[in-house]
Amino acid sequence: MFYVIGLGLADERDITVKGLETVRRCKRVYLEAYTSILLVEKTKLEDYYGCPVIVADREMVESESDTILENAGEVDVAFLVVGDPFGATTHSDLVLRARELGIPVQIIHNASIMNAAGACGVQLYNFGQTVSIVFFTDTWRPDSFYARIQENRSIGLHTLCLLDIKVKEQTMENLARGRKIYEPPRYMTINQCIEQLLEVEAKRGEKIYTADTLAVGIARVGAGDEQVIKAGTLGQLQHEDFGPPLHSLVLLGSRLHFLEFDMLRQYSVGLEKLNEVIARDYEH
């Protein structure tokens, strides 16, 4: 059996009991390590599971899927995914491939940022499509998220912005020379995300959102006391410290109820400003 197992959000104990029992009886255990990360080291997982964990990078998952799936029809193989198995398309690929090979597949679900984002205090029901915000470079500043946010906001919905992570990246030079030297991992901060959002708004100028738009920055969701949630305008949050990764941002739409305002006030970085924006944008 090929098991795709969600690890949840923060540490080794966020796996489900069913997931843990399954991992412990698998012959091979892979950890997908490029669409998200846990907040603990791989060795901690190995100690906890009592078995070695093979890190599967993008290259391996995308071009060596048959190695991962090898003899999974006869023995149990686990493929661990941070969050829930269906957060990223790449895992669907693997599931499809397994089924093509006649290998039975079982999914063990877990929390992902897609539902845990509800921790920010607004109803999950009213989220629209999710957008990815990637690191801008000097020559590549993709802004397709802008149209997506516009669509969501046109019908009142919130937007969950997932922030880029770069692991196992090579410089152009190392890539060109075929040197497998990798740069240190980089994780986009909420501050960088807001900077990019506002840069694109300044360029496009359609007033889809402004520095005065309400948002909630969420960092290390599910990590107990390490979790940070701060609500305010984009302008306010841009200068807040959210600590280490992972960061996400919820850009609020117009569909908010009074109970949700109470939640936002609890996370406010400046109550006066928050109340002013609520009165201006929501209670008129």
Add this chain to the structure above:
Amino acid sequence: MFYVIGLGLADERDITVKGLETVRRCKRVYLEAYTSILLVEKTKLEDYYGCPVIVADREMVESESDTILENAGEVDVAFLVVGDPFGATTHSDLVLRARELGIPVQIIHNASIMNAAGACGVQLYNFGQTVSIVFFTDTWRPDSFYARIQENRSIGLHTLCLLDIKVKEQTMENLARGRKIYEPPRYMTINQCIEQLLEVEAKRGEKIYTADTLAVGIARVGAGDEQVIKAGTLGQLQHEDFGPPLHSLVLLGSRLHFLEFDMLRQYSVGLEKLNEVIARDYEH
């Protein structure tokens, strides 16, 4: 500490390790039992946790929250929620109330239908707002979901339809006479949902969707071999058997990629029709 703990989707072993360890050291354990259900009995949970579980119905959660929160500043109290803690607004209320009372709160996340719906084979990124479909009665046939689906579809997004569950309901007569006699629980099926969707479309006539619109019916998601996923047109799925509860329906929007079609084909109840609709609605 007041812990709000997600139980995940199907059985007692879907709780996270962190959640289980926490429940086992709590002095009082409540189970929210009206917005969703696990597929196992309460006694199974009690055996597994090694402690009694107090069922909290809507009345208790909404009007006796201070009983639930009593002395949670001094001892550990757990409030268990099927799925993830932030699936329903009612739990935000409780968290807010706890904080007003100065009680520290910790959330332990888990999978919910809101993210596990990705199991149907289409990207979670492209879901719009979620709608609830409630049981129609002779005199109450609310159709506000129609406008929500229209909004989602106008920008190409999928719609997750959550289907009504009725637990601890009283007949009008028993309610009027103050008799605490409850009707057997009822869970809307995918078939009933589709019937209601098509009834409203027939009445409103805006062709937001038709019997030819693609959808995926998902039943008992996360329950291993009990899980059923079937893809097809609303007309096709209307007559399919999905087995016991819980059921949900994903109404597909236009934003689909070829990889997702492959997933849908795997779950198809009639490949010829599916391919015909894909060619007509998606590949033109």
